[in-house]
Amino acid sequence: MLLSIENVHRRYALPRTHLFRAPPVIPAVQGISLTLDRGEILGIVGESGSGKSTLARMVMGFERPDRGRVWLNGQDSATLPRAARRQTQMVFQDPYDSLDPRRSIGWSVAEPLLATSMTTTERHARAADRLARVGLSPADMARYPHEFSGGQRQRIAIARAIAPDPALLVADEPVAALDVSVQAQVLNLLMDLNRTMGLAMLFISHDLAVVASIADRIAVMQHGRIVETGPTAQIVAAPEHPYTQALFAAA
Amino acid sequence: MTLLILRRLLGFALTLLAISAAVFFLMNVLPGDPAMVILGIESTEDARAALRDQLGLNDPVIWRYLAWLGGAVQGDFGVSYSFKVPVAELIAERLPMTLALAGLATVVTVALALVLGVYAATHHGRAGDWAVMAFSQLGIAIPAFWLSMLLVILFAVTLRWLPPGGFPGWDDPIAALRALILPATALALVQSAVLARVTRSAMLEVMRQTYIRTATATGLSPARVMWRHALPNALVPIVTIIGMQVANLVTGTIVIENVFYLPGLGRLVFQAISNRDLITVQAMVTLFAAIVVTANFLVDLAYLWIDPRLRART
Ligand SMILES: Nc1ncnc2c1ncn2[C@@H]1O[C@H](COP(=O)(O)OP(=O)(O)OP(=O)(O)O)[C@@H](O)[C@H]1O
Ligand SMILES: [Mg+2]
Numbered sequence: 001m002l003l004s005i006e007n008v009h010r011r012y013a014l015p016r017t018h019l020f021r022a023p024p025v026i027p028a029v030q031g032i033s034l035t036l037d038r039g040e041i042l043g044i045v046g047e048s049g050s051g052k053s054t055l056a057r058m059v060m061g062f063e064r065p066d067r068g069r070v071w072l073n074g075q076d077s078a079t080l081p082r083a084a085r086r087q088t089q090m091v092f093q094d095p096y097d098s099l100d101p102r103r104s105i106g107w108s109v110a111e112p113l114l115a116t117s118m119t120t121t122e123r124h125a126r127a128a129d130r131l132a133r134v135g136l137s138p139a140d141m142a143r144y145p146h147e148f149s150g151g152q153r154q155r156i157a158i159a160r161a162i163a164p165d166p167a168l169l170v171a172d173e174p175v176a177a178l179d180v181s182v183q184a185q186v187l188n189l190l191m192d193l194n195r196t197m198g199l200a201m202l203f204i205s206h207d208l209a210v211v212a213s214i215a216d217r218i219a220v221m222q223h224g225r226i227v228e229t230g231p232t233a234q235i236v237a238a239p240e241h242p243y244t245q246a247l248f249a250a251a
Numbered sequence: 252m253t254l255l256i257l258r259r260l261l262g263f264a265l266t267l268l269a270i271s272a273a274v275f276f277l278m279n280v281l282p283g284d285p286a287m288v289i290l291g292i293e294s295t296e297d298a299r300a301a302l303r304d305q306l307g308l309n310d311p312v313i314w315r316y317l318a319w320l321g322g323a324v325q326g327d328f329g330v331s332y333s334f335k336v337p338v339a340e341l342i343a344e345r346l347p348m349t350l351a352l353a354g355l356a357t358v359v360t361v362a363l364a365l366v367l368g369v370y371a372a373t374h375h376g377r378a379g380d381w382a383v384m385a386f387s388q389l390g391i392a393i394p395a396f397w398l399s400m401l402l403v404i405l406f407a408v409t410l411r412w413l414p415p416g417g418f419p420g421w422d423d424p425i426a427a428l429r430a431l432i433l434p435a436t437a438l439a440l441v442q443s444a445v446l447a448r449v450t451r452s453a454m455l456e457v458m459r460q461t462y463i464r465t466a467t468a469t470g471l472s473p474a475r476v477m478w479r480h481a482l483p484n485a486l487v488p489i490v491t492i493i494g495m496q497v498a499n500l501v502t503g504t505i506v507i508e509n510v511f512y513l514p515g516l517g518r519l520v521f522q523a524i525s526n527r528d529l530i531t532v533q534a535m536v537t538l539f540a541a542i543v544v545t546a547n548f549l550v551d552l553a554y555l556w557i558d559p560r561l562r563a564r565t
Pocket of ligand 2: 053054172
């Protein structure tokens with residue numbers, strides 16, 4: 001088992017609105033349990049505000065759950081040392097602003113490898129290989145982010161994420177900011193990486209059709225809870241929960 | 252890229268030309284008779300008139316400016332009315348001291364401001380942030396000459412760590428450096444107070460950007476994200492302010508050199524003005540302007556280095 005999420009909860013306290021009353025609290029995630037095997041793609045779908053990104057942040061260890069645990073490779077993610085944390089990488093929604101504008105893309109893709117024992121030549125070769133895998137030319141390494149389109153930048157962000165050979169990729173709305181024609185290309189790329197590198201994915205989207213096109217299994221989230229989960233074929237063929245049926249109607 | 256640099260160089264030359272002309276014509280409408288300065292008040296009007304004629308002071312202003320400019324581009328700024336030696340010689344003697352003072356002050360300003368500004372930004376809203384902001388508020392409020400006196404009383408008179416003023420010459424570099432520490436600090440503290448604020452707010456702005464979050468997410472250490480991603484991206488406003496502060500530091504040397512009895516350009520300018528030594532003042536003001544314009548030229552070049560998008564756009 002690569003990832004095991006055990007009954008996690010996360011609440012956010014909003015700024016106090018009244019001097020003598022407790023500040024309002026948003027229960028963003030309320031008791032979620034999930035597992036993910038090596039090489040598997042688990043899709044998380046739910047409307048805006050259902051707590052998907054909050055769940056992703058806890059998996060990445062950016063935030064600790066108030067209750068419950070996240071296990072990565074049998075280790076508690078809250079106490080994982082930084083080196084082990086490189087085993088999980090993340091791709092974000094906004095490709096336009098996710099790369100440092102001052103650094104060439106070769107530099108950015110190679111940077112996560114700095115803390116490893118690799119030599120400069122090895123890092124360079126790895127960066128070139130990863131750019132090639134996402135469909136860019138290693139000759140592009142000296143170019144800067146502003147010279148690329150949104151879809152290309154998302155590919156570069158993916159190349160950087162897979163540079164340290166992670167076992168798990170958390171992708172939070174990775175195609176939501178892209179044109180529909182480009183979306184399919186990036187989804188194909190992710191499936192390709194899943195197959196060739198055995199990369200497991202936690203794939204998050206508000207769009208059930210997108211999730212269904214890539215995931216092996218789907219978990220449907222609403223108000224911080226999982227209302228339905230199962231193999232993609234089953235969810236698509238016979239959605240049980242009314243919320244899932246509503247998502248299909250919307251798609 | 253080369254084209255861009257050439258264009259900036261041309262602008263640089265034109266700015267200097269405009270400044271020297273403006274200074275020359277301003278000097279001309281100021282009261283004061285160079286012949287009187289040279290010959291003294293005992294001199295006869297005939298002798299003064301003869302000298303004015305000899306100095307070419309009766310020629311049209313534009314003609315005199317062109318003659319002065321022709322000399323200046325060859326390093327000949329004329330002969331000082333009061334010191335009676337070539338102005339170029341006066342400047343050459345004093346320039347190293349002032350450049351060293353302004354340079355040292357710039358280094359102290361930038362180093363102090365970056366450390367304080369980055370520290371405040373990474374401790375936003377916490378005690379360290381408040382402390383830096385309080386220091387900066389204090390630094391902005393205190394006049395440099397008053398700060399100089401405080402520094403002298405503390406470090407020279409009470410603790411006796413550093414000399415209170417004067418300059419031992421360059422033969423002993425250690426002693427020379429020791430003589431420059433207090434004046435450079437007095438110059439730098441005020442400027443670094445301003446620059447630390449700018450650094451802090453520029454850093455806070457950049458730290459909100461997505462690429463900082465994504466860099467952190469790849470597993471980099473927070474220190475690396477701060478110094479290798481956030482700070483370099485915050486540099487544009489910081490470098491802009493540094494460029495403006497170089498002007499303050501250079502003109503600030505006039506006050507500081509007089510407080511600390513340092514034989515630099517600042518003292519010379521002071522003496523030249525009180526002696527109505529217009530030809531020296533003319534050269535000095537043009538020189539100060541040249542230093543400031545050079546600093547701004549370097550800032551423009553720095554932008555090219557900072558932002559790859561500017562480099563491409565030529
Ligand atoms: N740092 C925070 N402080 C306060 N409230 C937050 C914070 N982060 C998230 N929330 C709240 O928690 C809830 C869940 O947010 P989350 O971002 O996880 O949703 P999401 O499913 O990712 O939505 P979207 O599809 O819009 O990205 C929302 O109501 C949100 O306003
Ligand atoms: Mg989200």
